Amino acid sequence: MQLLRRPGRDALRDLTVAISFRGQFDESYTDGDNSAVLPTDTMKNTVYALAAREPVHEPETFGLALARHFLERNPRLRRARIDLTEHLWGHIARGEREYGHAFVRKGGEARTAAIQAHRKRLIVGAGIADLLILKSAHSAFSGFPRDEFTTLPETRDRILATSLTATWRYGDADVEFGSAWRAVRTTLLDVFAEHHSESVQHTLYAMGQGVLDAIPHVTAIRLVMPNKHHLPIDVSRFGVEDRHEIFVATEEPHGLIEATISR
């Protein structure tokens, strides 16, 4: 966590950083020769030191700085991968006014970034993790094949709920990462809300296509959407009029839909 102290109003960046190295480190495995093995403890310290040297602006730029540092220092390293998860906080507000030094965690979702830096190639990605969303109208599932094991009824009106995880790639590293991230998030939510869904697949594709249409920097997007089933409860069994409004959310078994949509 980095606290950016400013008079009357601090900012904070709360990041979990994962660093992975791939390269020519065979002797450490085969012979126990550690002469090229940068300890994970040193990697950890490097995260603190680089953040202190140059405050974290965006997760993507911090990831790029880390990747460059490790590639320069470690000649046997072929690829450094830096995965960053930002836990989002907002200032506590009282009406219009915000407290400058008090924060509340925003939601369960996280902002993610992923840097894959090879010596001659760089891939910059970003993402959203664990965004819980739900549609109570314009969601159907019908027309699917039936066999001797099929018991699912067709439906033209079901709850569609998911815990969205999206990751996308930028065509280059010259992006305003903060505003691009917000634009992708807004587009995903808008398309999800407006889509007339024939299936999770159908809505997933529309969301991905919406992002490619709206944000030119994005070259490909991967969406992972577990189907968080909400089973309707038939309350007419209990002598109560069934208005199709009671559901039970189940965890298992569940469907998991995923796809990558590229230009």
Add this chain to the structure above:
Amino acid sequence: MQLLRRPGRDALRDLTVAISFRGQFDESYTDGDNSAVLPTDTMKNTVYALAAREPVHEPETFGLALARHFLERNPRLRRARIDLTEHLWGHIARGEREYGHAFVRKGGEARTAAIQAHRKRLIVGAGIADLLILKSAHSAFSGFPRDEFTTLPETRDRILATSLTATWRYGDADVEFGSAWRAVRTTLLDVFAEHHSESVQHTLYAMGQGVLDAIPHVTAIRLVMPNKHHLPIDVSRFGVEDRHEIFVATEEPHGLIEATISR
């Protein structure tokens, strides 16, 4: 989950309900006589049926309806306890406009309610669970006793962070539960933000007292505040100027402060 269908704009209530019975059920334990044992499966169905009969308005009122139902039907029941956890959702918004049928989960926190219904006595409680909050100024910890095992330095400037769980009791059941809950939440956040803290204990007490002062219906409040330690990293070891802005959040070991404050 209950979906309240209205033209152009649905509402939803997403509740986890726990029901516990205490009473004269000895024979089921000692003799395997199930003649007074209401199956948990029936309890579950009762939750669905009662919600369908009369839509859930507030968690507290729904809990009261369940408690009354079980006390009426089960003569051996001495006390029914209903614990409700509401998972909070908001409509997805596009600028000023909200989508009527699309929802996003609000935060990690939950709204809770607890009904303890005896035949002649009723206790109605409410709460907030898992609200992550953090102060970056006006937080100290000093003046504590030192012995041969003490290594903690004194500090006048530390990060104070917690995952707040608060539960409180109302003096009667004649409360506007929704607005009372929002008033308690606002008060807890305001006091937390404004307090000049000498310890978690100190701030906890101020928060509880603030609630008792502001919301007359509340007769007692319990606050549980794990100390989510954010340890400062001394980056001067790495040849970087230390501006006291890098911290690492640790999970274990941690302190846990709790108290009940009553009128």
Add this chain to the structure above:
Amino acid sequence: MQLLRRPGRDALRDLTVAISFRGQFDESYTDGDNSAVLPTDTMKNTVYALAAREPVHEPETFGLALARHFLERNPRLRRARIDLTEHLWGHIARGEREYGHAFVRKGGEARTAAIQAHRKRLIVGAGIADLLILKSAHSAFSGFPRDEFTTLPETRDRILATSLTATWRYGDADVEFGSAWRAVRTTLLDVFAEHHSESVQHTLYAMGQGVLDAIPHVTAIRLVMPNKHHLPIDVSRFGVEDRHEIFVATEEPHGLIEATISR
């Protein structure tokens, strides 16, 4: 974790320790006066120091030493409660022979102990947490009341599964804690395996009674047994002969049965 180094064969104790203080600490809450507040960081250090001074033999004896230490040092302390959870490890074995310095975690269950030390009263307890057990025969649930919300069929043959948590109290502190713990565990498993069960309640009571009968030191035992439902799948719907052998384990909703059985 304490490693007891012996030539050729180490032993280890892997404990999580929770310490809670209750007493006259009002000023720390009301005035921010920390002069009597032993920091949790010091409590943590005390755990390390006391274990190093006198190696942990049994969780109960270590808890007693901690409780005594804190009561002696902290005059405002009325009650020290020490909860210990031991994570169990065994030596890795090769046939008959065990490796002296290599360990594998034993199961998901944990051994627990709980010391409640007042200035003039001492309660020593022990327990087992999260022991997953299952019966595939001699388990029924029938004869329960039915109302308009009942859909559960009666059964004389169901799977009974639970994640057992048991906690018990000893009449005094003069117990061979290790062998007593093993005797309780054996009794719980034997009775569970042999019982002709009419319900979870019925089996829970028999298990508790079995412990009181077999281990004279135990004065009371509390058993908590969530009903880990295994729902039978009717495969005749799929054109397959139903031999009543396919089940699906469900997490929610579930029943939770608990009771304390005392002499």
Add this chain to the structure above:
Amino acid sequence: MQLLRRPGRDALRDLTVAISFRGQFDESYTDGDNSAVLPTDTMKNTVYALAAREPVHEPETFGLALARHFLERNPRLRRARIDLTEHLWGHIARGEREYGHAFVRKGGEARTAAIQAHRKRLIVGAGIADLLILKSAHSAFSGFPRDEFTTLPETRDRILATSLTATWRYGDADVEFGSAWRAVRTTLLDVFAEHHSESVQHTLYAMGQGVLDAIPHVTAIRLVMPNKHHLPIDVSRFGVEDRHEIFVATEEPHGLIEATISR
């Protein structure tokens, strides 16, 4: 869960099954055309039906049967992947004698299997997940590079602990899967226990090589070994003799070592 009922002694198989399809399903995404989308609900029912038709012998053979079934029925399917996790149970024992109908969960570890079935190619894999192991001797970490961010001391004597996850591939499907799995497990534990470790990497490689040497059916093995750091506590700060026997297990930050070793 499948219960194999035999007079006096049941057996049980407790499996979690994940099925994933890859193929030409574009229209379901682009046009909402579900005519080739086998519902996940039907996949679930198929698992029950096939297990009921032919009792599960080994996870691998059950996975193969499922993969074959789906490939035959779904012409657009290019690859069916079946991942199986077996939760291990043993009979409750009383001395030498085992109860035929009562079970206790064995450990935290799971047995896994993975079938990847293309129309003309088949890959059969197996694995172990979450096996907690620890070495208290013959473990060092030294000789690593140092830079301005390095603070880790060199050590010739540390605790090495990990939660091992291993997955391996068989060269063909004509394997006695149960005995092969047990042979791999035994080899992994033996090498871990006996190895003189210069690093996690070093021991990981020796374990993988040991498996390739001992079990000819295995063509490649992947090992994932998080470094579950046990930090030594210097108790001499507390005036106690330091015998290097007190450690604290930390979760984060931690190292994660992984490699695939093939013939």
